[in-house]
Amino acid sequence: MAPFVIYTLLGLGIPTLAVIDLAFRSNSNRLTLSNLHTVVQGTYRVGFVNSILLATITSIVPGILGLILAYAVQTARSNIFRRLVATASGVLANFGGINLTFMFIATLGSTGALTLWLNVIRLNPWHYGFNLYSFYGVVIVYMYFQVPLMVLVITPALGGLRPSWREAAENLGASSFNYWRTVGAPLLLPSVLGGVLLLFGSGFAAYATADTLTAGTVTLAPIQIGEVLNGNVISGEEHIGYAIGFGMLVVLSITMILYGLVRKRASRWLR
Amino acid sequence: MASVVSEIGVEEALGELPQIQSDPARERRPRLRIWRAVVLFFAGVYFLIPLYAGLKFSFENDQNQLSLYAVKSIPSTAGFASAFFLSLRLAAVTTALTMVLMVPTATYVHLKLPKMRRVLDFVTILPIVIPPIVLILGVLKAAPLWLRASPYLLALVYVILALPFVYRSLDAGLAAIDLKTLVEASRSLGGRWVSTLWHVILPNLRAAMLSAIVLTIALVLGEFTMASLDLWTTFPVWIYQFSQLDAHIATAASMMSLIGTWLLLSVIVSVDRSQSRRTRRRAGTL
Numbered sequence: 034m035a036p037f038v039i040y041t042l043l044g045l046g047i048p049t050l051a052v053i054d055l056a057f058r059s060n061s062n063r064l065t066l067s068n069l070h071t072v073v074q075g076t077y078r079v080g081f082v083n084s085i086l087l088a089t090i091t092s093i094v095p096g097i098l099g100l101i102l103a104y105a106v107q108t109a110r111s112n113i114f115r116r117l118v119a120t121a122s123g124v125l126a127n128f129g130g131i132n133l134t135f136m137f138i139a140t141l142g143s144t145g146a147l148t149l150w151l152n153v154i155r156l157n158p159w160h161y162g163f164n165l166y167s168f169y170g171v172v173i174v175y176m177y178f179q180v181p182l183m184v185l186v187i188t189p190a191l192g193g194l195r196p197s198w199r200e201a202a203e204n205l206g207a208s209s210f211n212y213w214r215t216v217g218a219p220l221l222l223p224s225v226l227g228g229v230l231l232l233f234g235s236g237f238a239a240y241a242t243a244d245t246l247t248a249g250t251v252t253l254a255p256i257q258i259g260e261v262l263n264g265n266v267i268s269g270e271e272h273i274g275y276a277i278g279f280g281m282l283v284v285l286s287i288t289m290i291l292y293g294l295v296r297k298r299a300s301r302w303l304r
Numbered sequence: 305m306a307s308v309v310s311e312i313g314v315e316e317a318l319g320e321l322p323q324i325q326s327d328p329a330r331e332r333r334p335r336l337r338i339w340r341a342v343v344l345f346f347a348g349v350y351f352l353i354p355l356y357a358g359l360k361f362s363f364e365n366d367q368n369q370l371s372l373y374a375v376k377s378i379p380s381t382a383g384f385a386s387a388f389f390l391s392l393r394l395a396a397v398t399t400a401l402t403m404v405l406m407v408p409t410a411t412y413v414h415l416k417l418p419k420m421r422r423v424l425d426f427v428t429i430l431p432i433v434i435p436p437i438v439l440i441l442g443v444l445k446a447a448p449l450w451l452r453a454s455p456y457l458l459a460l461v462y463v464i465l466a467l468p469f470v471y472r473s474l475d476a477g478l479a480a481i482d483l484k485t486l487v488e489a490s491r492s493l494g495g496r497w498v499s500t501l502w503h504v505i506l507p508n509l510r511a512a513m514l515s516a517i518v519l520t521i522a523l524v525l526g527e528f529t530m531a532s533l534d535l536w537t538t539f540p541v542w543i544y545q546f547s548q549l550d551a552h553i554a555t556a557a558s559m560m561s562l563i564g565t566w567l568l569l570s571v572i573v574s575v576d577r578s579q580s581r582r583t584r585r586r587a588g589t590l
Binding site (some may be wrong): 034036037040041044045047048049050051052055101102105106108109120121123124125127128129130131132135136137138139140145146147176177180181234237238239240241244245255258259262263274275278281282285286289 | 336339340343344347350351353354355356357358360361405406408409412413417420424427430431432433434435436437438439440441442443444445446460461463464467522526527528529532533540543544547551554555558559561562565566569570
């Protein structure tokens with residue numbers, strides 16, 4: 034036990050505390066709020082707003098798509114197919130970073146395979162203002178791991194909807210819509226919300242994919258931290274990175290607290 | 305984001321599957337079947353086209369002709385060998401450290417401090433809440449200079465990143481065996497702690513450890529954020545840098561690493577399944 038405590042203190046506790054501490058210190062090591070003041074304004078504020086927007090879009094849309102996909106897979110008859118999808122989701126949800134970036138450049142880059150196909154039918158997205166190396170490009174790419182992540186998270190909850198509940202509802206004269214409205218949806222809602230919160234955290238914290246795809250040109254909070262670490266910052270603002278990091282920790286802590294609350298609620302029925 | 309997933313894991317999703325009974329009432333609805341086919345078709349298209357495009361690009365040359373030159377020239381490309389070996393060394397060190405740290409800890413907590421399991425659950429989920437980009441920021445500030453000069457600082461941090469799923473994997477493995485009886489039997493036969501751990505617990509934890517090891521290796525071989533900010537050219541960092549010189553070779557290397565990860569992860573799934581089949585059989589004979 035002792036080695037574990039020491040290791041996590043050194044490897045996790047001290048670095049995190051260092052970030053929080055330095056977020057509140059000036060260059061002369063005095064306590065100050067000016068770093069935090071700076072990061073809620075101007076370009077750093079844009080970074081946070083964009084990151085939260087990105088995380089919101091890539092949690093709600095893949096949350097819904099993942100739910101629909103998981104339900105479609107769940108109601109399929111073939112057992113082998115369901116296993117295959119579960120394995121594939123596990124692998125795809127772990128995608129990210131450089132591999133995903135290259136795959137999408139080969140797909141939707143200006144000479145990507147899909148771009149060229151669409152070009153044949155005169156629907157080349159680049160001609161309609163699309164740019165893969167932009168905010169919306171990042172959104173499309175993030176879906177690739179967020180949808181499978183949602184499938185992974187929500188599948189156990191869907192499996193927990195017992196057929197007997199549906200039969201009971203039907204015996205009482207409920208239509209399919211009635212069943213979903215009064216039984217299915219209320220039971221699934223906490224799990225779906227939990228999944229969406231998890232996706233939010235994952236989309237908010239991601240760095241590698243956005244950085245490699247846009248070469249750091251898109252304004253997101255994690256990318257700004259990377260810029261500071263790489264030394265691309267006005268002198269005297271070195272502590273800004275820690276303040277952004279602190280802001281990210283705050284957002285993620287709130288997300289995880291909500292996630293914990295929602296999960297408590299979800300586990301009431303689905304166990 | 306990769307780390308978030310591992311918490312849920314393939315096995316957990318798979319484990320739930322056999323419980324779902326097919327519902328005859330559902331199969332009678334033709335509308336549902338059409339709807340399902342449409343959903344699965346679009347999902348298939350979305351997930352397969354990028355894979356196809358990535359592979360196609362890997363097997364093409366500059367003139368868009370089918371060619372093996374990119375795949376063939378990866379091993380001899382400048383910087384590949386050193387980057388790949390650095391990643392392999394980091395994977396080995398990380399895996400060894402993680403196992404030495406976590407197997408005794410998880411076993412001890414299961415055996416002696418069951419109340420601490422909640423604390424451990426909480427601590428090991430933290431690396432998911434604290435994003436790698438923030439953690440490396442703190443690590444680069446807090447680590448002593450001699451450590452910052454060594455690539456193995458990355459291995460030390462990767463141990464932290466691996467904690468969530470390594471602990472969950474071991475925790476599930478320990479919960480599945482009758483640890484107390486095994487340990488008491490070994491102790492009453494005169495086995496010492498170390499030999500009990502080595503000869504009794506480890507063999508029973510083989511499947512859980514294997515999945516933890518595979519996930520750790522996959523994590524280290526694919527980690528980009530920390531390595532690039534710590535300025536070490538690991539395999540993924542090399543791929544990124546090299547893409548400026550030859551996109552085909554870089555894409556081919558990244559598709560290879562992807563297929564490698566895929567194969568590694570499928571090892572877990574198959575081991576997991578044979579393990580659960582064995583448990584079921586054993587339960588049947590008892």
